[in-house]
Amino acid sequence: ATKTAKHDVVVIGGGPGGYVAAIKAAQLGFNTACIEKRGALGGTCLNVGCIPSKALLNNSHLFHQVKHEASKRGIDISGDVKPNLGNLMKAKETAVKQLTGGIEMLFKKNGVTYYKGNGSFVDEHQVKVDPIDGSEDSILTANNIIIATGSEPSPFPGIEIDQEKIVDSTGALSLKEIPKRLAIIGGGIIGLEMGSVWSRLGSEVTVLEFQKAIGGAGMDAEVSKATQKFLSKQGLKFQLGAKVVSAVKNSNGEVDIEFEDTKSGKIEKIQADVLLVAVGRRPYSSNLNAEKIGLDFDKRNRVVIDSEYKTKFSHIQCIGDVTFGPMLAHKAEEEGIAAVEYIKTGHGHVNYANIPAVMYSHPEVAWVGKNEEELKEAGIKYKTGKFPFIANSRAKTNMDTEGFVKFIADAETQRVLGVHIIGPNAGEMIAEAGLAIEYGASCEDIYRTCHAHPTLSEAFKEAAMAVFDKPVNF
Numbered sequence: 164a165t166k167t168a169k170h171d172v173v174v175i176g177g178g179p180g181g182y183v184a185a186i187k188a189a190q191l192g193f194n195t196a197c198i199e200k201r202g203a204l205g206g207t208c209l210n211v212g213c214i215p216s217k218a219l220l221n222n223s224h225l226f227h228q229v230k231h232e233a234s235k236r237g238i239d240i241s242g243d244v245k246p247n248l249g250n251l252m253k254a255k256e257t258a259v260k261q262l263t264g265g266i267e268m269l270f271k272k273n274g275v276t277y278y279k280g281n282g283s284f285v286d287e288h289q290v291k292v293d294p295i296d297g298s299e300d301s302i303l304t305a306n307n308i309i310i311a312t313g314s315e316p317s318p319f320p321g322i323e324i325d326q327e328k329i330v331d332s333t334g335a336l337s338l339k340e341i342p343k344r345l346a347i348i349g350g351g352i353i354g355l356e357m358g359s360v361w362s363r364l365g366s367e368v369t370v371l372e373f374q375k376a377i378g379g380a381g382m383d384a385e386v387s388k389a390t391q392k393f394l395s396k397q398g399l400k401f402q403l404g405a406k407v408v409s410a411v412k413n414s415n416g417e418v419d420i421e422f423e424d425t426k427s428g429k430i431e432k433i434q435a436d437v438l439l440v441a442v443g444r445r446p447y448s449s450n451l452n453a454e455k456i457g458l459d460f461d462k463r464n465r466v467v468i469d470s471e472y473k474t475k476f477s478h479i480q481c482i483g484d485v486t487f488g489p490m491l492a493h494k495a496e497e498e499g500i501a502a503v504e505y506i507k508t509g510h511g512h513v514n515y516a517n518i519p520a521v522m523y524s525h526p527e528v529a530w531v532g533k534n535e536e537e538l539k540e541a542g543i544k545y546k547t548g549k550f551p552f553i554a555n556s557r558a559k560t561n562m563d564t565e566g567f568v569k570f571i572a573d574a575e576t577q578r579v580l581g582v583h584i585i586g587p588n589a590g591e592m593i594a595e596a597g598l599a600i601e602y603g604a605s606c607e608d609i610y611r612t613c614h615a616h617p618t619l620s621e622a623f624k625e626a627a628m629a630v631f632d633k634p635v636n637f
């Protein structure tokens with residue numbers, strides 16, 4: 164038998180894009196349903212992405228600090244300081260469980276109907292739900308449908324993921340032992356975050372990156388160099404310009420990796436106990452039966468949409484990782500709100516020029532707006548201003564002085580065009596830069612705003628001042 168139901172809005176996918184869209188739609192008065200096949204809400208981000216990685220990053224950082232810095236910070240610890248992987252993973256799982264469960268409660272509170280199953284198109288107005296518990300299907304009829312099916316790790320041709328010896332980001336969040344040697348293909352944010360975690364816990368980490376710089380698209384070249392420097396100081400090894408040719412498990416349970424050094428043309432070999440393949444993510448739309456209704460996809464398999472998130476059908480929208488733009492949770496959330504607002508009012512707003520990016524290493528690396536390379540290419544005249552955390556009083560008291568704040572501003576008006584930070588809490592501080600850009604602030608506006616003392620934010624203020632004058636404390 165098949166059940167039927169009618170909804171104003173049906174959202175397919177319960178990640179940061181989909182669950183936010185569903186709650187907002189319900190808040191705006193729509194009879195809303197959200198279909199999620201994972202068995203838990205929150206998508207990649209809460210289950211196998213942002214949240215578990217940050218739990219591991221935070222606690223591995225604490226471990227590292229206690230082990231290597233406690234004494235100089237005035238804390239004597241008797242006996243050896245050891246990682247407890249079981250508890251580290253438990254803490255991660257607790258955070259994930261509480262947060263995914265929290266969304267389920269928010270669905271109840273806001274009256275969103277939650278279908279646990281796979282959603283697929285029957286036709287342009289009907290979506291079939293195959294419940295994960297094997298119970299009877301439902302056919303949902305909807306006025307509006309929002310596709311938010313997200314992304315999955317990109318495979319590396321010829322390398323087979325077994326999630327034990329050769330893992331993707333999901334496996335790297337749940338290793339059962341601390342590998343002695345961890346090799347990582349890909350020096351983007353996910354690779355470097357995971358590399359930081361396992362390096363702090365004791366792994367020898369080698370990052371193989373095809374490009375000449377780490378950090379991936381958008382990272383300012385000066386910041387990328389400085390990031391590689393501080394990560395190297397922490398013990399991560401880098402092979403840039405490394406074109407991986409093959410990776411296979413050998414009979415000793417190790418992974419043999421071959422890569423070509425693109426500079427010398429030589430083939431090099433390394434061995435690792437675990438290999439992490441972190442070469443990016445690709446849009447996910449399998450089992451959606453999108454072919455049935457003839458949705459358009461681009462060459463990279465992203466669902467084609469217009470500026471109002473509409474596919475070729477004006478009542479079917481698409482948001483988040485499965486369509487254009489940076490694959491970031493906060494970008495998906497913004498789009499979820501905007502898409503629903505378009506349905507309700509015909510207006511929505513996401514400022515794609517002002518989407519922050521954060522790498523949660525220690526120190527953190529964060530940026531928003533343009534970098535120097537982009538401005539040069541666009542022929543825009545700019546000035547930069549920098550302030551190092553070594554000259555910031557709070558960073559000094561915290562014994563945490565690595566990094567700097569770098570402003571890039573219009574040469575004539577000093578309007579903020581981009582801010583790039585390496586520093587403790589850079590991911591929090593970048594929100595101030597986002598506000599400045601959103602409101603069209605000049606560097607002087609920021610400098611003339613009183614910042615509390617002693618805070619790291621004073622470095623932000625003084626970097627703004629460095630654009631048009633001299634900072635006081637450096």
Ligand code: FAD
Nearest residue numbers: 176178179180200206207208212282313483484490491492
């Ligand atoms: P997803 O989160 O992928 O959610 C899509 C959901 O749809 C999934 O749960 C899937 O099961 C479900 N689904 C798919 N097809 C169907 C179907 N047919 N029927 C029913 N359900 C379906 N981003 C950040 O901004 N900050 C970070 O710190 C960060 N860290 C990350 C760390 C890692 C290790 C990884 C892998 C990613 C990280 N990201 C981070 C990226 C972030 O997770 C994604 O950008 C975000 O989850 C995208 O949200 P989404 O809603 O578009 O898709």
